[in-house]
Amino acid sequence: MLDFVQQLVSGVALGCVYGLIALGFVLVYKATEVVNFAQGDLMMLGGFFAFTFIGMMGLNYWIGFAGAVAAMALFGMVAERVVVRPILGYPQFSIIMATIGLGYFLRSVAGMIWGTDDLKIETPFSQGVLRMGSLVLAYDKLSVIAATMILCALLWLFFNKTMLGTAMRASSENMLAAYYMGIPVKRVVSVVWAISAAVATCAGVLLAPITFIHSNVGLVLGLKAFPAAVLGGFGSIPGAVVGGVLIGVIESMAGFYLPEGWKDVAPYVVLLTVLLLKPEGLFGLHVRKKV
């Protein structure tokens, strides 16, 4: 039983990381219907920025964290301006390919600048564990869970309760109509990319003590976060986190109870099954086709 709880908690922690990256996917998708395949790589880059600020320049953890988030938000805007905006409104396939290309580019450049070694950031959560009876929980994992919950709640409020959030949802429904209603669609899209890059950076920094940072971390985790977003219905903020947690728990349970090899495959098997039964994901909207 204790094993089970321990596995459950570490699965949830892992799942929250997937959820955080998936949040980034969902944000961009919600606002622009663009699927950003470079989301994992934005996370990787955020981690490297934080490492530069904290590990190399010796700044305070929180200042470095904030600096990295700000820098990445700016970077997100630039990436949107250069790569996405010229093809906004063209078939999804083109945009997917463009972001795959962006991901390739970021991975290689990060490898050139920061080398190919695993880097580690010292965080206030790196050491220490929380003991509850015989249950042992590491602070770094708890910090990920807490941060995910907070971010998820904030983003949900932002999207549903603020003017800008409503504008984003409107521009995703119908860009032209949104223009007519006086929504500055271009600026909205730009802001969404900034937010999504900032969220990715949070994921990268929180993740740093757990998985370390290297230039391929974005690809590896992005490939897990992607099913998480799809499982949650791609377009639902709570769905992304729930999907992430599900994937994380399935992965850690499969690693513990099933024979070797299942750990990496189980999330995808579950994903395919869900897609078979419910093609729009768990929280997706089912919309009737109009001709």
Added chain:
Amino acid sequence: MRFMFKTDYEDDIRLFPHSGYVVTYGVLLALLLIAPHVLSSYLMSQLVFVCIYAIVGVALLILTGFTGQASLGHAAFLAIGAYTAAYLQTYNVPFPVYFLAAGLLTGIIGAMVGFPALRLTGIYLVIATISFALIVEEILARWESVTHGNEGMRVKTLSLLGVAVPRDSPTFYYLCLAVLVLTIVGTLNLLRSPTGRAFVAIRDSETAARSMGVNVALYKVKSFAISAAITGFAGVLFAHKLSFISPEMFTLQLSIEFIIVILIGGTFSLHGAVLGAIFIVMIDPFLTYLKDDMPGIIAGLAATFGASTATAGNIQSNVAAFASLNGLKGAIYGIIIVLFVLFEPLGLYGRWLKIKLFFQLFPLYKRATFKRQKIYVKSERNR
């Protein structure tokens, strides 16, 4: 300028619309046939890879370009073809039999993937095919009694009708070329048949296709099966060319490479598959060439423009250091993909058409002929 008068349906679907086609493709075929006597063995080897990539490109074009179903899982089909060949070879099955068996098996598996794909569109389909590819990759690594797991499998030399065909012999090249030509001709025929037109109808509008009486489900599954089967054939050749296969060769990276093939070549015509394959395969030797010769050339240029010997030497070593940076290839890949999506969405073949039209209409060519219309998207969720 040539004016084409089409007076009946047969004119419209002719494989060679006019005699110019026969001449150009005849010359091209002749050049390809004498290639082994002219080119170096390294280039020949690259040319074989061009053939294999082009076959996969054609397969992917049927599915993605003409039926409109994106797939990031074609490396898995290639793997299934390759492993079927390697496995059957251990039982001394002759080449023609396992070649066809590989195609048949991948075709069946492709149809099985096609069924769940019926309900999925766009991004959901992409992630489903990625999942499928990752699962296949893991199965290959774990099913050790058949695939030898991560140790990989040796593939014996191909023997055709009792004659050994080594992987770097001209005969092997001719074999790949023949398969490529047959695939292209077969696909061209497929595309001008009712099946092909149904594919294109599904791509353009599923709802419209259905209301015109096209059985969308049936044709989607057909498209998946045909595309997978052709990829399976390519897999057999791929296995023989490499003579050793292991699961880590068939990763997502390879699937993305295949997509890049058709993206760079152009997704609206079979020419695109071949041009894209040439591009993807030849970029490697080209980059190596740049790495080796570029520093010298740039330093030479600097010297001719009046830089001192010391500065020129400095430039040379700096450029050389930059060229040998780890990961430069990935960065260049990335930039190329982005540039093509942004500036040349019709791909290399589209560029060729533009150049051709420029000279045909000279001096009346207008840039606007190929200008993309700006579309304001409505949500794909309601489509």
